[in-house]
Amino acid sequence: MRGRARPAGRGERGRQNQGGGVALSTQTIQAVVIADYDQTPQVEWVELQDPGPGDVRVRIHAAGICHSDWHAVTGTLPLPMPMVLGHEASGTVTDVGPLVERVRVGDRVVVTWVPACGHCFWCLNGAPELCETANRGAVSGTGADGRTPLRWRGQPLHRFSWSGTLATAAVVPESGVVRIGPDMPWREAALLGCAVQTGVGAAFGAPIVPGDTVAVLGLGGVGLNVVQGARMVGAARIIAVDPVAWKRELARELGATDTVDASVDVLTALLDLTDGRGVDVAFEAVGQVPLMALAFNAVRRGGTAVMVGVPMPNAELSLNAFAFPSQEKTLTGSWLGGSHPARDIPRLEALWRSGQLRLAPLTTHTYALHEVPEALQDLLSGRVARPVVVFPDAEAPATRARTHDPAQAEEE
Numbered sequence: 426m427r428g429r430a431r432p433a434g435r436g437e438r439g440r441q442n443q444g445g446g447v448a449l450s451t452q453t454i455q456a457v458v459i460a461d462y463d464q465t466p467q468v469e470w471v472e473l474q475d476p477g478p479g480d481v482r483v484r485i486h487a488a489g490i491c492h493s494d495w496h497a498v499t500g501t502l503p504l505p506m507p508m509v510l511g512h513e514a515s516g517t518v519t520d521v522g523p524l525v526e527r528v529r530v531g532d533r534v535v536v537t538w539v540p541a542c543g544h545c546f547w548c549l550n551g552a553p554e555l556c557e558t559a560n561r562g563a564v565s566g567t568g569a570d571g572r573t574p575l576r577w578r579g580q581p582l583h584r585f586s587w588s589g590t591l592a593t594a595a596v597v598p599e600s601g602v603v604r605i606g607p608d609m610p611w612r613e614a615a616l617l618g619c620a621v622q623t624g625v626g627a628a629f630g631a632p633i634v635p636g637d638t639v640a641v642l643g644l645g646g647v648g649l650n651v652v653q654g655a656r657m658v659g660a661a662r663i664i665a666v667d668p669v670a671w672k673r674e675l676a677r678e679l680g681a682t683d684t685v686d687a688s689v690d691v692l693t694a695l696l697d698l699t700d701g702r703g704v705d706v707a708f709e710a711v712g713q714v715p716l717m718a719l720a721f722n723a724v725r726r727g728g729t730a731v732m733v734g735v736p737m738p739n740a741e742l743s744l745n746a747f748a749f750p751s752q753e754k755t756l757t758g759s760w761l762g763g764s765h766p767a768r769d770i771p772r773l774e775a776l777w778r779s780g781q782l783r784l785a786p787l788t789t790h791t792y793a794l795h796e797v798p799e800a801l802q803d804l805l806s807g808r809v810a811r812p813v814v815v816f817p818d819a820e821a822p823a824t825r826a827r828t829h830d831p832a833q834a835e836e837e
């Protein structure tokens with residue numbers, strides 16, 4: 426049995442077999458593991474298998490921390506334990522398994538968390554974010570075959586939604602990575618994995634027409650990106666709502682025209698800002714049932730409320746039923762922003778390159794891997810909108826990279 430202690434003579438990216446064309450078996454990596462619900466996440470040495478058919482191994486350079494990671498810790502998202510946290514990252518492909526066609530060793534990629542199968546009902550009907558295989562694996566913490574490439578203390582180790590990116594490396598399906606250009610900073614690219622796709626995508630998918638007024642309830646990593654998305658599709662007024670003052674100011678920097686302190690009567694404030702009519706489109710970006718109802722109540726007749734935040738799986742929402750026919754309101758949801766990662770991540774990258782999508786203001790707070798518990802506390806307390814773990818060699822000179830790694834010349 427492999428113990429948890431660091432194996433003698435091997436570094437964090439050490440391998441049992443190196444080079445010579447010999448098939449690799451496992452790699453010992455460091456990963457943020459939760460042993461069980463409500464346990465403090467710990468950095469552990471774990472075994473990561475070689476990529477199997479259709480899989481790639483990615484050396485992680487930067488990884489964002491999402492509220493969903495915290496929900497896994499508490500069991501609000503009842504995922505199988507033990508588990509490696511993390512589901513948005515950037516990194517370099519270091520190994521590819523058989524049958525991989527789209528990416529090569531050395532590619533710089535974003536890792537995302539709904540690796541669509543491409544042939545289920547939803548994939549064939551233009552909704553890969555609802556992919557049956559990918560979402561089943563998200564719940565089971567394993568691949569489609571029920572297995573996981575990770576082991577810890579001799580036992581299978583689950584991973585958060587196919588990814589487990591709060592780790593020095595991850596083995597993920599090819600469809601869970603998308604190539605990015607050489608000039609994109611690792612920490613900014615990482616946010617394309619979840620927060621940006623989810624937030625910007627929700628706005629792009631909503632029925633916003635140029636000149637509309639929208640409200641965004643909750644200004645975390647996702648909500649702030651809804652603000653940016655609404656700006657990019659031409660909303661004239663973007664009302665950003667949050668109890669934390671500095672987040673409201675950050676929202677203004679990203680495109681909000683008005684802000685409301687969430688500790689006041691938000692519904693009245695939103696009605697006051699819209700001549701008593703309500704907003705055209707409202708987004709709930711927290712996952713709290715009362716806020717979801719508030720979003721619905723804050724839209725005008727004929728308006729749309731979009732649920733983006735993730736509530737508990739058994740949560741129920743109570744709304745005035747009469748409002749649906751009599752006010753022609755629409756209530757809808759958005760999962761990963763309705764994103765098709767292979768199509769949309771390059772578009773988001775292009776928007777970043779054009780200056781319309783701003784990522785640097787969202788990546789000001791960085792942490793080392795062992796600081797993830799502190800980062801989670803900072804996320805919960807509202808001190809940080811999106812904590813980003815940056816790995817030691819991610820932003821260091823190329824001399825730290827290994828000589829046979831083709832990615833080294835591209836290190837920032």
Ligand SMILES: [Zn+2]
Binds near residue numbers: 491494512620
């Ligand atoms: Zn997320």
Ligand SMILES: [Zn+2]
Binds near residue numbers: 543545546558
């Ligand atoms: Zn599918």
